[in-house]
Amino acid sequence: MSLEPRLDLIALGEGLVEFGANTRGPLRRVRTYDVHAAGSELNVAIGAARLGLKVGWISRVGADEFGELLIAAARADGVDTSRVVRAEDEPTGIFVVQRGYPVDGQSSLMYYRAASAGSRLTTSKLDAGYLGRAEIFHTTGISLAVSPELAGAAREAASVAAQGGARRSFDVNYRAKLWTPDAARPQVEAALTESEIAFCSLEDARTLWAVADAEAALELLASFGPEHAVVSCGPDGAIMLGPDGAVVRSAAIPANVLDPTGAGDAFCAAVLTGLTRAWPADVTLQRACLVGSIVCGVAGDNDGIPTLDELERIASNRWAYR
Ligand code: KDG
Numbered sequence: 001m002s003l004e005p006r007l008d009l010i011a012l013g014e015g016l017v018e019f020g021a022n023t024r025g026p027l028r029r030v031r032t033y034d035v036h037a038a039g040s041e042l043n044v045a046i047g048a049a050r051l052g053l054k055v056g057w058i059s060r061v062g063a064d065e066f067g068e069l070l071i072a073a074a075r076a077d078g079v080d081t082s083r084v085v086r087a088e089d090e091p092t093g094i095f096v097v098q099r100g101y102p103v104d105g106q107s108s109l110m111y112y113r114a115a116s117a118g119s120r121l122t123t124s125k126l127d128a129g130y131l132g133r134a135e136i137f138h139t140t141g142i143s144l145a146v147s148p149e150l151a152g153a154a155r156e157a158a159s160v161a162a163q164g165g166a167r168r169s170f171d172v173n174y175r176a177k178l179w180t181p182d183a184a185r186p187q188v189e190a191a192l193t194e195s196e197i198a199f200c201s202l203e204d205a206r207t208l209w210a211v212a213d214a215e216a217a218l219e220l221l222a223s224f225g226p227e228h229a230v231v232s233c234g235p236d237g238a239i240m241l242g243p244d245g246a247v248v249r250s251a252a253i254p255a256n257v258l259d260p261t262g263a264g265d266a267f268c269a270a271v272l273t274g275l276t277r278a279w280p281a282d283v284t285l286q287r288a289c290l291v292g293s294i295v296c297g298v299a300g301d302n303d304g305i306p307t308l309d310e311l312e313r314i315a316s317n318r319w320a321y322r
């Protein structure tokens with residue numbers, strides 16, 4: 001058992017630099033991009049830290065300028081990056097976001113992450129003492145999809161963290177550009193059975209299990225055994241099942257969508273914050289929906305996530321409209 005202080009959350013996964021098109025339309029006609037730190041688990045780490053949790057991020061980045069960008073972004077919000085390795089001769093992965101085309105309000109991601117530093121995190125590089133400090137350990141289906149090494153490291157890290165008393169949080173986060181539903185299903189299901197907190201979007205639940213609606217998705221997610229199951233439904237809000245068996249729903253807050261990328265991670269960060277701080281379940285879900293909605297209207301995956309103080313001020317005005 002480590003004598004170092006506990007961390008509310010440790011997130012493990014690849015950070016990516018995001019190039020978001022500054023104009024809507026096909027990338028071949030886009031001339032300028034804005035640049036942001038991203039990557040699903042890093043988004044959750046940054047979001048939870050901004051909302052006041054003590055957070056660590058486990059990953060690898062290239063020993064290059066983009067690696068420094070990711071580390072600096074994490075540190076700017078107080079995320080502990082002491083277990084982020086800078087790997088020589090391995091690039092930091094990037095992705096490019098095409099906005100609002102061909103479908104209005106939706107984004108497409110193009111990855112440039114083959115053989116990236118982040119994909120080469122292996123089990124042997126994990127620090128068991130550090131993982132033993134986590135109250136919650138979080139990873140996603142993206143880590144399971146990116147490479148067998150990263151998948152193995154994510155599974156092992158979850159198990160080591162659990163031995164140290166952590167609750168394991170897993171977001172399905174299915175990415176069609178990384179694997180097929182048939183390849184994803186068994187790995188995702190195994191991860192869900194080994195999680196205490198499970199997230200899935202209704203869209204992903206439809207893709208992987210052909211569920212009819214949010215209630216069916218929640219029931220299915222809960223059937224794998226997590227104490228908390230959360231289904232996010234985009235513009236239709238979210239639904240959550242707690243350990244007491246109570247189902248809580250929240251409406252979505254209407255968003256002026258610029259780019260929804262990262263909204264699910266921001267939502268997840270807010271739910272994990274609520275569970276850590278023992279907010280009432282309905283408040284947790286409402287705040288998570290609000291945070292997700294704000295992120296949809298802001299460029300960058302995590303740039304729009306408010307601090308806790310900002311969230312409380314925004315929430316007290318916005319909830320009056322419900
Ligand atoms: O959830 C947002 C992520 O999709 C984005 O940051 C890129 O991590 C990423 C991925 O693998 O899709």
